[in-house]
Amino acid sequence: MTGFFDRSHCDRACKDYTYQVLVLAPWVLRQRGLLPDDQLFFAEAGCGCSPACHGHKVFGQFLKSGESTQFQREDFLGVLKAKYLPHWTVSRIADIEKQDNILIIA
Secondary structure, three states: OOOOOOHHHEEOOOOOOOOOEEEEOHHHHHHHOOOHHHHEEEEEEOHHHOOOOOOOEEEEEEOOOOOEEEEEHHHEEEEEOHHHOOOOHHHHHHHHHHHHOOOOOO
8 A cells, every 4th residue: 555544444434443443644643754554553442432431542552563552532534444454454453352352343
């Protein structure tokens, strides 16, 4: 993939970010000098995962590097549609499922 993911790659109906692959906004990545594959972030917890909560923090990890960090809910474009999920992420998501003892249904 040469260009960044945008809102057209996101599922507008999905509002809860918990255990979802999120797309970080390109302007957030550029501040860190990252590339399109680095936009993919697996959300694990935080009040920012739910639009009904008052908090904004989303805790999780980059799929590419496994680096754990946090962002604000506003830093994301949304939940990536399954059809745009790169093939290399499948094993990474499976590893997270095992590590966190969760079941992710795509």
